Amino acid sequence: MRVIYPFGAGMNLPGCSIRFAIALLIVANLVGCKDLLPGTDKSDAGSSDIADNPTKTIIETDACYFPALSPPENIEVYAIDGQDWIEKNKPLDSDDSDATLIQVNVDNSRPVALLLTAKEPARWQIKSSAGTQIWGVYVTAELPQQVTGITAPTVIHQHYRSRDDKCGFYWAPEYQVHPLYVFTKKLFGKPYLEIAEVHKGRVSIQEMIAIPEQAPVMPIERNRVSSRYTTMEIPPPPPPQTVAPAKMMTITEALRANVIRPGTLSDINSFKSRYRTANNKDLGKHFDERIKHMPVYVITQDFTFPRNLAGAHAVVFILEKRVPYPNGDSEHSPMLDMNSGTCMGGICDMLTND
Numbered sequence: 001m002r003v004i005y006p007f008g009a010g011m012n013l014p015g016c017s018i019r020f021a022i023a024l025l026i027v028a029n030l031v032g033c034k035d036l037l038p039g040t041d042k043s044d045a046g047s048s049d050i051a052d053n054p055t056k057t058i059i060e061t062d063a064c065y066f067p068a069l070s071p072p073e074n075i076e077v078y079a080i081d082g083q084d085w086i087e088k089n090k091p092l093d094s095d096d097s098d099a100t101l102i103q104v105n106v107d108n109s110r111p112v113a114l115l116l117t118a119k120e121p122a123r124w125q126i127k128s129s130a131g132t133q134i135w136g137v138y139v140t141a142e143l144p145q146q147v148t149g150i151t152a153p154t155v156i157h158q159h160y161r162s163r164d165d166k167c168g169f170y171w172a173p174e175y176q177v178h179p180l181y182v183f184t185k186k187l188f189g190k191p192y193l194e195i196a197e198v199h200k201g202r203v204s205i206q207e208m209i210a211i212p213e214q215a216p217v218m219p220i221e222r223n224r225v226s227s228r229y230t231t232m233e234i235p236p237p238p239p240p241q242t243v244a245p246a247k248m249m250t251i252t253e254a255l256r257a258n259v260i261r262p263g264t265l266s267d268i269n270s271f272k273s274r275y276r277t278a279n280n281k282d283l284g285k286h287f288d289e290r291i292k293h294m295p296v297y298v299i300t301q302d303f304t305f306p307r308n309l310a311g312a313h314a315v316v317f318i319l320e321k322r323v324p325y326p327n328g329d330s331e332h333s334p335m336l337d338m339n340s341g342t343c344m345g346g347i348c349d350m351l352t353n354d
Helices: 015-035 040-051 054-060 083-087 179-188 249-255 267-278 288-289 348-352
Strands: 076-081 100-108 110-119 122-128 133-141 146-148 155-160 192-198 201-208 223-225 230-232 260-261 296-299 316-319 336-339 342-344
Touching: 054 296, 076 179, 083 100, 083 110, 100 110, 110 122, 110 179, 122 133, 146 192, 192 201, 192 249, 249 296, 267 288, 267 316, 267 342, 288 348, 336 348
Parallel strands: 076 110, 076 192, 100 122, 100 201, 110 133, 122 146, 133 155, 296 316, 316 336
Antiparallel strands: 223 230, 260 296, 336 342
């Protein structure tokens, strides 16, 4: 019988084993060198992912959060986007010392946390009234910012993309409705109450007027004692009462009173499903694109639409099931009704049709 050896004629078994082991070593070295070739560095791939989807990287990076710190339970969180004001007011041929000034005035009896964001440099001057506690300040931007007025024990974190900080980038408007809501909730334990507007270079964060509590109901006399017997006295039926409309509040006041809450992507998807069930069709293909830059609020109690809900101030309202229909005029702000699965408002045709 003729024997055919795989590695050459006449090669014995020990020789085969030695050559096979040498071949494995060569292959392993070639695979190990692959990581040293240009363009295969894993850090380069990570940087590309950060540029394409910065919010995904921030939310999944534990180093971006305050380590081992617990914000107060009654903390109120405010986000401030300074980029629009910077673009309108930055001096020509300026350096960092001439960066646009933004003054932040805080007057609040509750602990406050601030998230400051911008793309270009700004000088943030923070002032707080006596008795105001600023618990923490989180700065995240493309380029370094100058922050003054913060002293211990206030916690401050600063993150800048230009310094290769994975936690630093500009929270542009397209990220502010859903991703920023989730991020601030994890960062401070509560999501932001509002994105405060920079008006004439100033931001004012003030204590809201307390909403008066409902007057207590007076007890009804239950019995009357005679000389010999105790008899129950049935009170006459109360006169019919007209239900007063809910008090008109600003968006921030309504958030504080738990009449509305910030909406999430899950709320939007729930309405899509309700709309599909009620109408036997899907929403228009441009629905997501047309609302992605609009703040979303869920109405949870009796509510009256505030004023100034048109144009750039338009928002999206979602009416929860078994919540009464709001009073007032929503203007250019659509209301997505979870009870009926319909969109109500002047721009609903544009939102629901292709």
